[in-house]
Amino acid sequence: xxxxxxxxxxxxxxxxxxxxxxxxxxxxxxxxxxxxxxxxxxxxxxxxxxxxxxxxxxxxxxxxxxxxxxxxxxxxxxxxxxxxxxxxxxxxxxxxxxxxxxxxxxxxxxxxxxxxxxxxxxxxxxxxxxxxxxxxxxxxxxxxxxxxxxxxxxxxxxxxxxxxxxxxxxxxxxxxxxxxxxxxxxxxxxxxxxxxxxxxxxxxxxxxxxxxxxxxxxxxxxxxxxxxxxxxxxxxxxxxxxxxxxxxxxxxxxxxxxxxxxxxxxxxxxxxxxxx
Amino acid sequence: xxxxxxxxxxxxxxxxxxxxxxxxxxxxxxxxxxxxxxxxxxxxxxxxxxxxxxxxxxxxxxxxxxxxxxxxxxxxxxxxxxxxxxxxxxxxxxxxxxxxxxxxxxxxxxxxxxxxxxxxxxxxxxxxxxxxxxxxxxxxxxxxxxxxxxxxxxxxxxxxxxxxxxxxxxxxxxxxxxxxxxxxxxxxxxxxxxxxxxxxxxxxxxxxxxxxxxxxxxxxxxxxxxxxxxxxxxxxxxxxxxxxxxxxxxxxxxxxxxxxxxxxxxxxxxxxxxxxxxxxxxxxxxxxxxxxxxxxxxxxxxxxxxxxxxxxxxxxxxxxxxxxxxxxxxxxxxxxxxxxxxxxxxxxxxxxxxxxxxxxxxxxxxxxxxxxxxxxxxxxxxxxxxxxxxxxxxxxxxxx
Amino acid sequence: xxxxxxxxxxxxxxxxxxxxxxxxxxxxxxxxxxxxxxxxxxxxxxxxxxxxxxxxxxxxxxxxxxxxxxxxxxxxxxxxxxxxxxxxxxxxxxxxxxxxxxxxxxxxxxxxxxxxxxxxxxxxxxxxxxxxxxxxxxxxxxxxxxxxxxxxxxxxxxxxxxxxxxxxxxxxxxxxxxxxxxxxxxxxxxxxxxxxxxxxxxxxxxxxxxxxxxxxx
Numbered sequence: 001x002x003x004x005x006x007x008x009x010x011x012x013x014x015x016x017x018x019x020x021x022x023x024x025x026x027x028x029x030x031x032x033x034x035x036x037x038x039x040x041x042x043x044x045x046x047x048x049x050x051x052x053x054x055x056x057x058x059x060x061x062x063x064x065x066x067x068x069x070x071x072x073x074x075x076x077x078x079x080x081x082x083x084x085x086x087x088x089x090x091x092x093x094x095x096x097x098x099x100x101x102x103x104x105x106x107x108x109x110x111x112x113x114x115x116x117x118x119x120x121x122x123x124x125x126x127x128x129x130x131x132x133x134x135x136x137x138x139x140x141x142x143x144x145x146x147x148x149x150x151x152x153x154x155x156x157x158x159x160x161x162x163x164x165x166x167x168x169x170x171x172x173x174x175x176x177x178x179x180x181x182x183x184x185x186x187x188x189x190x191x192x193x194x195x196x197x198x199x200x201x202x203x204x205x206x207x208x209x210x211x212x213x214x215x216x217x218x219x220x221x222x223x224x225x226x227x228x229x230x231x232x233x234x235x236x237x238x239x240x241x242x243x244x245x246x247x248x249x250x251x252x253x254x255x256x257x258x259x260x261x262x263x264x265x266x267x268x269x270x271x272x273x274x275x276x
Numbered sequence: 277x278x279x280x281x282x283x284x285x286x287x288x289x290x291x292x293x294x295x296x297x298x299x300x301x302x303x304x305x306x307x308x309x310x311x312x313x314x315x316x317x318x319x320x321x322x323x324x325x326x327x328x329x330x331x332x333x334x335x336x337x338x339x340x341x342x343x344x345x346x347x348x349x350x351x352x353x354x355x356x357x358x359x360x361x362x363x364x365x366x367x368x369x370x371x372x373x374x375x376x377x378x379x380x381x382x383x384x385x386x387x388x389x390x391x392x393x394x395x396x397x398x399x400x401x402x403x404x405x406x407x408x409x410x411x412x413x414x415x416x417x418x419x420x421x422x423x424x425x426x427x428x429x430x431x432x433x434x435x436x437x438x439x440x441x442x443x444x445x446x447x448x449x450x451x452x453x454x455x456x457x458x459x460x461x462x463x464x465x466x467x468x469x470x471x472x473x474x475x476x477x478x479x480x481x482x483x484x485x486x487x488x489x490x491x492x493x494x495x496x497x498x499x500x501x502x503x504x505x506x507x508x509x510x511x512x513x514x515x516x517x518x519x520x521x522x523x524x525x526x527x528x529x530x531x532x533x534x535x536x537x538x539x540x541x542x543x544x545x546x547x548x549x550x551x552x553x554x555x556x557x558x559x560x561x562x563x564x565x566x567x568x569x570x571x572x573x574x575x576x577x578x579x580x581x582x583x584x585x586x587x588x589x590x591x592x593x594x595x596x597x598x599x600x601x602x603x604x605x606x607x608x609x610x611x612x613x614x615x616x617x618x619x620x621x622x623x624x625x626x627x628x629x630x631x632x633x634x635x636x637x638x639x640x641x642x643x644x645x646x647x648x649x650x651x652x653x654x655x656x657x658x659x660x661x662x663x664x665x666x667x668x669x670x671x672x673x674x675x676x
Numbered sequence: 677x678x679x680x681x682x683x684x685x686x687x688x689x690x691x692x693x694x695x696x697x698x699x700x701x702x703x704x705x706x707x708x709x710x711x712x713x714x715x716x717x718x719x720x721x722x723x724x725x726x727x728x729x730x731x732x733x734x735x736x737x738x739x740x741x742x743x744x745x746x747x748x749x750x751x752x753x754x755x756x757x758x759x760x761x762x763x764x765x766x767x768x769x770x771x772x773x774x775x776x777x778x779x780x781x782x783x784x785x786x787x788x789x790x791x792x793x794x795x796x797x798x799x800x801x802x803x804x805x806x807x808x809x810x811x812x813x814x815x816x817x818x819x820x821x822x823x824x825x826x827x828x829x830x831x832x833x834x835x836x837x838x839x840x841x842x843x844x845x846x847x848x849x850x851x852x853x854x855x856x857x858x859x860x861x862x863x864x865x866x867x868x869x870x871x872x873x874x875x876x877x878x879x880x881x882x883x884x885x886x887x888x889x890x891x892x893x
Contacts, residue, residue, distance in 0.1 A: 009808035016807050030837035035851060066556045066795035100787050103779060128722060132715030139708060151776045178581060204582055208606050210859055226835050249838035251803060256829050258811045266815050312705045420704035427701050441875050445884060488718070490873040497885060520729030521722065546739060550732035556798035568747050582802055589805040603869045605862055613813040621865045622872030628885065636884050640875045647871045
């Protein structure tokens with residue numbers, strides 16, 4: 001029993017590995033039900049598409065290579081939804097690594113929906129400064145991002161012709177793998193200028209952001225791969241998040257089984273020996 | 277200055293609809309309160325429910341024109357949607373509101389922004405069955421405001437709490453204050469003593485945030501206390517950094533601590549070093565140090581993200597004593613499960629005061645507790661009032 | 677010397693601390709300008725500080741290589757990786773260092789195939805570490821721990837489709853757990869943390885706490 005209590009962690013690792021690998025090889029269909037926080041993002045984009053179709057949407061990419069497997073599916077599904085509704089989209093990066101990760105996705109999806117660079121979408125790249133960038137954006141878009149990644153002055157991009165600052169966007173969405181939503185966008189952007197704001201984050205960050213949903217500082221939230229899978233279900237696209245739900249489900253079950261096993265062994269040992 | 281006093285011009289006029297019936301609309305134009313300038317606000321009585329109207333706003337720099345179109349809308353907002361500007365009056369639902377910051381120049385799509393200090397004349401037009409009816413010109417001057425009146429509650433709370441904290445700091449000079457035992461900090465000496473006995477090093481990690489963040493400042497303060505002890509015990513201290521500014525500050529802090537303990541010779545500049553600038557490269561570098569150098573104690577203080585579990589789970593396999601402290605709510609469960617001691621939330625901020633036993637610093641902790649008691653009291657009263665449908669207290673504390 | 681190491685930093689702390697506080701309440705353009713300038717200077721200071729970080733990183737690894745310390749080969753890898761990536765950035769897929777960053781070429785390949793892959797690997801190791809940590813420590817030793825354990829199982833199941841597959845009650849209960857008890861705990865911690873942050877800020881602004889400058893009080 002003691003050996004089971006102090007099981008070699010590599011045995012647990014093997015089970016987790018199998019729990020991820022096998023469902024990737026065998027297709028198990030599990031229904032995905034969107035939660036209200038994810039549906040709220042979908043509804044907001046639909047609302048903006050009808051009520052505020054002229055002003056562009058700002059998407060901010062604040063994630064890096066490590067969280068790409070979790071963040072890329074939601075980037076794809078949100079951009080897919082925006083472009084499919086003909087929204088004009090301006091992309092910026094608050095993390096340096098995000099440029100190389102987000103720009104190819106934006107270009108690819110824009111091409112899929114026939115969006116023209118400069119008129120229908122633009123990518124302005126990275127600017128260092130974290131919350132200082134958000135502060136500056138609240139005052140001047142062109143002052144903060146004078147050029148796009150190709151070196152074109154933003155004044156020459158028709159999509160930004162009527163944009164002076166953050167208030168001129170119909171909707172702002174942040175893809176966050178760190179502080180950006182809670183500590184940059186909400187206090188220095190949304191709180192100051194009151195624009196419709198939503199975001200997507202890694203699963204571990206999601207509980208931190210729930211209070212902002214209740215205070216309506218966040219319209220909606222996509223949490224981790226599960227949030228992305230729910231969004232894929234809403235827009236009717238089966239992407240990598242949907243296929244990732246099966247390994248994630250199995251892994252969660254494996255962890256639960258291990259916790260239950262650990263407790264069973266613990267109580268059995270305690271009953272026999274009076275201690276564990 | 278109150279909103280009423282800041283109004284530049286208040287005029288009430290009547291519009292006549294096509295049917296000939298008088299339809300008075302209380303139109304007011306004034307400088308938009310609580311803004312940086314360059315904006316005017318227009319309010320008027322809400323349209324009768326069910327009746328759809330199309331509104332246009334015209335702006336001119338002279339009373340006799342020419343008037344240029346500033347904006348048109350069929351769906352103007354309501355005063356009740358902007359409590360930051362108009363408060364929570366019951367009749368706010370009965371008024372429309374529009375903010376104007378520019379107007380068409382008549383030269384293509386070119387627009388002219390409103391300038392501070394210039395008096396503008398504003399006319400509201402309403403589309404009726406018989407055509408557009410335009411009201412009389414009202415004047416107002418936009419200007420930047422020196423105080424955001426919607427933040428009164430924040431200012432009063434901030435001053436109040438600061439006063440309580442500073443009061444207890446000054447009181448602390450005169451009498452002893454009791455501070456409850458914090459196990460994680462009591463264990464710090466034990467961990468450092470163990471490292472000394474074993475002849476091994478102590479590893480200090482201060483999270484991923486920059487020097488402008490409170491948890492990092494708290495972590496650097498703790499580093500100062502830890503460095504004083506390692507200097508005293510002649511124990512090797514290693515500080516792995518992810519942020520160059522934090523690294524520079526930490527170098528100074530450790531150097532000063534060694535100097536103060538009379539051991540400047542024991543300070544090695546490369547003991548406080550840059551491990552990496554990326555989160556997981558940093559985690560890999562620190563894990564490498566834990567596994568290769570086998571420090572006897574790992575002290576992790578500051579704000580952590582997903583790397584927390586990678587660090588402490590690896591650290592737990594090396595047999596080192598692990599003491600963590602963070603105000604990162606999502607990472608606390610990971611630290612609690614893998615570390616020997618964990619400082620939770622505000623305990624991190626209290627650590628420096630606790631370790632120094634400096635009365636002034638301990639006084640601030642006492643002040644914090646009194647502040648917390650005040651907030652708990654307000655929460656209880658607010659919850660009871662809100663349950664009975666009285667929103668006064670809720671509105672008083674709303675962040676606008 | 678004392679002026680430079682003590683008095684001047686305290687003055688900076690006091691002036692910038694108070695300025696930051698006052699600016700929060702002043703919407704006027706003057707305040708916005710000050711805020712913009714401070715934010716700009718912050719960015720500049722950070723940009724220069726990165727040189728210090730780079731110098732520290734390279735000098736640390738250089739001394740390891742020179743003294744043939746344990747694991748010095750890793751330090752050599754740091755130098756090789758740094759040199760190779762710098763070369764690729766300057767080469768910029770044939771466009772040179774002054775053109776906009778190319779989206780193809782060896783730098784992009786190294787970024788996606790080496791950096792992205794290894795960072796994602798590190799992140800995914802969390803799944804393994806969470807499992808072993810949970811197994812070792814998640815025990816229903818007390819009634820409170822038992823409640824925590826049941827809640828954790830509901831949240832773990834509710835976050836993935838298998839929860840809804842078993843019963844619709846699981847995701848609904850998960851949502852409730854996240855929005856009510858989780859939020860209550862979060863707010864409790866948040867209030868304490870915020871008060872702690874106010875107290876720490878005051879101690880620093882008024883020069884009561886000085887240990888962050890090194891040495892005593």
